[in-house]
Amino acid sequence: MPYDVVWQRYLMAVLALLLAAIALPMAAAEALRAATHQSAPAPETVRAEAMLGWLRGDLWGAYALAEAERADAGADAARQAFRRAAEKALSLAPYRPQLWLRLAKLYESDPRRATQFNAVVKMVYYTAPADDAGMADRLQMALSAAGSPDEELDEFARSDVRAMIAHGRLSELSAVYRSLGAGARVFIEHAVKSIRPDLASSLAAPG
Numbered sequence: 001m002p003y004d005v006v007w008q009r010y011l012m013a014v015l016a017l018l019l020a021a022i023a024l025p026m027a028a029a030e031a032l033r034a035a036t037h038q039s040a041p042a043p044e045t046v047r048a049e050a051m052l053g054w055l056r057g058d059l060w061g062a063y064a065l066a067e068a069e070r071a072d073a074g075a076d077a078a079r080q081a082f083r084r085a086a087e088k089a090l091s092l093a094p095y096r097p098q099l100w101l102r103l104a105k106l107y108e109s110d111p112r113r114a115t116q117f118n119a120v121v122k123m124v125y126y127t128a129p130a131d132d133a134g135m136a137d138r139l140q141m142a143l144s145a146a147g148s149p150d151e152e153l154d155e156f157a158r159s160d161v162r163a164m165i166a167h168g169r170l171s172e173l174s175a176v177y178r179s180l181g182a183g184a185r186v187f188i189e190h191a192v193k194s195i196r197p198d199l200a201s202s203l204a205a206p207g
Contacts, residue, residue, distance in 0.1 A: 043067050043078075047085075057093025064089050068102050079106060090123075097128035101137055108146040118147040125156045135160050136172040143176075143184035154187070161191040165199065177203045 043066040049059050064085035070078035086103045090096065100123040107113035107120055124138045132138070142157040164173045177188050185203075192200045 043070065043081075047081075057089045057091075057096075060085050060089035060092060061096055061099055064099060064102075071106070082106065094123065095127045097124050097132060097138075098134060100124045100127060101134055101141065104138075104141045108141065108144055114146060114148075117144075118150045118153060121147065121153060122156070130159075130163055135164060135169070136176050139164075139173075140176050140179060143180055143187060145181060145184075157187065158191045161188060162195055165192065165195055170199065170202070174203050174205060 043063065046059075046063040046066045049063070052059075064082055067078050067082035067085055071082045083103065083106055086099055086106075090099060090103070100120055104117065104120045104124060107117045121138070121141045121144075124134070124141065128134065128138065139157055139160040142153045142160070147153070161173065164170070173188070173192075177185055180188070189200055189203065192203065
């Protein structure tokens with residue numbers, strides 16, 4: 001048998017083994033997912049699914065959100081588990097604005113992540129539609145003191161203020177305004193005055 005034919009057969013066999021090594025865990029992850037999602041699965045189960053389907057961003061995202069619920073309760077181990085799972089999920093499937101937003105909130109409370117905070121908040125904007133349901137949350141993150149001054153984030157924030165006024169989401173804008181520090185409030189006041197000066201005086205009023 002010619003040497004080049006033998007070499008090609010070995011190459012095909014290696015490729016087949018590699019494909020099987022990828023496909024079998026994915027199939028196992030899907031089988032586990034189908035078996036356990038009759039009811040709300042525990043984070044440990046969702047983690048097992050993600051590790052089996054290690055190339056699937058949706059499974060890592062599901063695991064991240066499962067850990068996020070425990071992280072909201074204040075468990076530091078859950079926060080770190082959420083961070084690792086969210087970073088993995090977003091590296092595989094980056095078009096998930098709500099996951100970017102949750103990650104930004106985690107980074108906001110962690111001084112060690114200050115240099116990454118702005119980049120994560122920008123990803124919320126890059127991946128979300130203009131009138132996204134999470135607009136108020138992302139505006140609050142954009143104007144947070146957690147990151148360093150950033151002209152691009154400032155422009156994103158102005159766009160959100162304009163959109164919230166245009167879509168009649170004034171109570172949400174007021175809530176964001178009242179939740180922020182003095183510097184961010186001045187920013188919103190100036191943005192509102194440039195669009196609808198008559199609304200600036202109502203920002204501090206509860207919605």
